Amino acid sequence: MNFDDTPEEAAYREQVRTYIADHRDQLISVGDGARREGDLTRARESQRVMYEGGYVGITWPKDVGGQGGSPMQQAIVDQELGKAGVPGHVGLIGIGMCGPTVISHGSDDQKQRYLKRLLSCEDIWCQLFSEPASGSDLAALRTRAVREGDSWRINGQKVWTTLAQYADYGILLTRTDPTLAKHKGLTMFVVDMKAPGVTVRPLRQMSGSAEFNEVFFDDVIVHDSERLGEVNDGWRVGLTTLMSERLTLGGGGGEMGISGGTAASFIASQIGSLSEDRQALVRQDFGRVWTQLLATRYTGYRLLSAISKGAMPGPEASAGKLAGTKAGRQLADLAVRVSGDGGVWFEGPWQASQAGLPGLAIAGGTDEVLRNVIGERVLGLPPEPRADKGLSFEESVKL
Amino acid sequence: MNFDLSDEQRALASAARDFFSKAASPADSRAALEDGSPLAPGLKAVADTGFHAILQEGGTVLDLSVVATEAGRVLSAPSIAGFGRVSVLDPTADLTAGVSVVDAGPALDAATATVFYALRDGQLVRGAGTVTSGPPLDPTRGLADVTLTEVTPIDGADRWEHALRVGQVLLAAEDLGTAERAVEIGVQYAKDRKAFGRAIGSYQAVKHSLVNAFVGVEQLRSLAWWAAWAADENPAELPLAAAAVKGLAATVLEQATETLIQVHGGIGFTWEHDAHLYWRRAKVDRFLLGDDVEAYDTVARLSLV
Structure with a gap:
């Protein structure tokens, strides 16, 4: 070791x-x-x-x-x-997710046209998966692509799209056959974000800032040569994207979660102004949170060691995300708590952190979905029965 | 970066599991609780394996911690932590005599010990003592109040703090094994037990509770390895690492054993079921070698600078 x-x-x-x-x-x-x-x-x-x-x-x-x-x-x-x-x-989304999807499923022509420009940042890419009516249940998405000769006509809405406001291209998961089961009738496309009918609107979060977007597709025409993978095989194509996402977000830096150094320095600078009783309480809370962050860091090192030996991160990588986001939230809360009377004003860095961190327990897989993944794939517990099992998408939306 | 056990350490863990899984079980803990039966495997059986003397024979704290985790899975006694702490305090100690280090409060493995160590006025002393025990919460820890009778000063007071921290690291490694086993038992029951026509582990309320306990165990494993490594290779990090793993072991073992009880429903809080034997470890170990409140306070004091 x-x-x-x-x-x-x-x-x-x-x-x-x-x-x-x-x-x-x-x-x-x-x-x-x-x-x-x-x-x-x-x-x-x-x-x-x-x-x-x-x-x-x-x-x-x-x-x-x-x-x-x-x-x-x-x-x-x-x-x-x-x-x-x-x-x-x-270009992180393109490098980590869209590009690997094009590499795995794109035509030679698509690879030639897109990939080098993506890496050099001549083009910025985004990933158009989540929808207002399908978040955790991604395969329930509704954005429709209907074939018209050599092209497809696309209508629908995506949401939580990082960098869409700057993006030149996106990979877009659509429904092409609603008569099939929800996972079976999806198709993936490359879409030109400057095409007529594409509208991008910033999505303002509870913290006040807008780091994501809503994207609307109104009669957007995409040529069939921009399809990634086979018609109705989009779910499998999308899994490539999501596995790449896990590697990008989970295994990259080895410092999963919030490093927390700045918050600790701030708390250290404030604690002396508190009464001794309060100092003891803050130390108790801080010690518990900091211990979790230390453990998250060393769990990340275990993951990095596995990567170093050539293994790919598995679902257990989600364990670090669960623990790290929870501790990160608690740390931001503690930083606000020791701010004194200023704690009631929305000012200073910790208020913004406090308002931004709940999103971390939702973005990239909610805590609940991650717990299902660990429970089912790591611990081997049986899945919850699915009410839409065996139904076509059309039938499932009537449930 | 290679933050992982070596092949040799995995082989050691495997050998330790072979031994401990045959030599001790919750049934022994139950027998000790009910009628004061001897603890298992007991000093002699552990000493016959040589595991107790790993540090004295040139092994590392990490090696010994790997063994401790296997011992923890079956609620083994005497503690591996005690062997480790005494080996640091008194490197040539006869560990087969039954050794115990006396701090304020009841001492670990003291009930059957014949040689006691303590710090008196800054001086390390070794000698005999008399013991008195209350009704045990967890009999496997051999706790007793100790009155030292005849003691002799020996060298090693400068090793006191380090020995205590090594003891904390090893106790946490035992707790890791106990928590790991508690989650395994809970997961198995959640797969087998049916309610409303399906396995209870398919319900997210039950599944997520087990996952939370599992995540805790993996977090604890990361700190247990780091702290043991620090004890061997990076003493400057040991004060923080030992305090962090001491605190987290208490938190995680409590969560794992209370989850074990909860997942079992009605049978889980009966005397007849083994769940409470693991739970007893959690409720006792948190107070041993300093408590979790003190440990978390130390983490904060060392980190808020």
Whole structure:
């Protein structure tokens, strides 16, 4: 047991670190707003610089512009960018989810046209899966694609779409045959986000900021050559995307959950102004939360060690997300709690954290869905009976 | 990064499971509770395996913690934590004599010990003592109040803190095994037991409760490995790691054993069912080698700087 890099990993890390240091002024920083401003020039430039160094699409095959590298190398790059204060690339959704889906299911023509531009951030991508009426039950989605000759006509609505306001393309999961069971009648497309009939509206969250979007499709025409995979095989195509998502979100940096260092420093700076009784209470709460965050970090290291040996993260990776998001929320709450009278005003960084963190227990799989996944796939407990089992989609919506 | 057990440690765990699963079980804990039967496997049987002396024979705290987890699965006695703590305090101690370290309050494994250790006025002492026990909550811990009679000063006071932390790490490793086993039993019952025409484990209320306990066990495993590694390789991290794993072990074992009872419904809180024997461990261990409130306070004091 050790926490050290192998000699190969250490050499790679040194190379990455040097490259980041040499190009630091061309890379964006956490908190500088480059990803949120309407002008994304700097964010695109930042990703392009890393791409030119060979540090974007590390695990992608070489023939589509990737590096043919390992998930461990990806984790090292993520860690070094994190240490340097560089946030995730603006093309993260494309690199982590859309691109791998095109690689697995796209035509040669699609791969040629899209993949290199995606990596170099000439194009930004988004993922159009969730809908107002289908969140956890994704396969119940309603957005319709109807064939018209060589094309498809698309109508419907997507929601929770990260980066849609900037995106050039998206991968879009639609229903093509409602007479089949809900998983069987889906088809995946690449959609041009600038096409007529596509409308993107920001979705304001309880924290006040708008990090996601609603996307409306009104008679949008997509050519059949933009289909990913076979007609009515979209669920299988989508699973590729979701498995890539797990690797991107769960296994990447090895520091799952909230690192919490800033909140701890803030609490440390405030605790002295409290009465001794209160200090003891805060320490008790903080000790419990911090212990969970430490455990989450070391659970992440177990995952990273498995990746380092060539294993892919399984559903047990969700355990760290469950524990980490809960502790993160408690930590933000504690930071607000020690703010004194200011705790009733919506100001300062911890109020925004407090209002933003409930979303983490929902985004990327709700806590309840993750518990089902762990309960059924790791512990082997039987699934809950499904009322729509054996029904076609048409029949299931009448339930 | 290789934050994982080695092949040798996995083989050690497997050998320990072979031994402990045959040599002790909750039935022994029940017998001790009901009529004061001897603890199992007992000092001699454990000593015959050599597991007790892993630290004295050049093994690591991590090696011993792997054994401790297997011992915890079957509520084994005497504690592995006691062997580890004494091995650090007094590296040439005769562990087969029955050893116990006396802090404030009832001492672990003291009921059957013949050699006691204590810190008196900054001096480590070793010697004999007399013991008195109350009605046991968990008989497998061999708790007793100790009055030292004849003691001799020995070297090693400077190892006191480190030994205590190694003891906390190993006790937490035992608790990891107990919690792991409690979740396994609960999961199996949730697969077998039917209500309203289906297995109760298919209901999300039951499933999620077991998953929460399972997540706790995996979180505890991560800290247990880290803390044992720190004891061996990085003493500077040990104060934080030992306090964190001590606190989390108490929290996780309580959650796992109370979930075990709850999932079983009516049978779960009978005397006849084994669930309470695991639960008794949780309710006692949280007070041993410092309590969880103190441990979490230490985590905060070390981290809020």
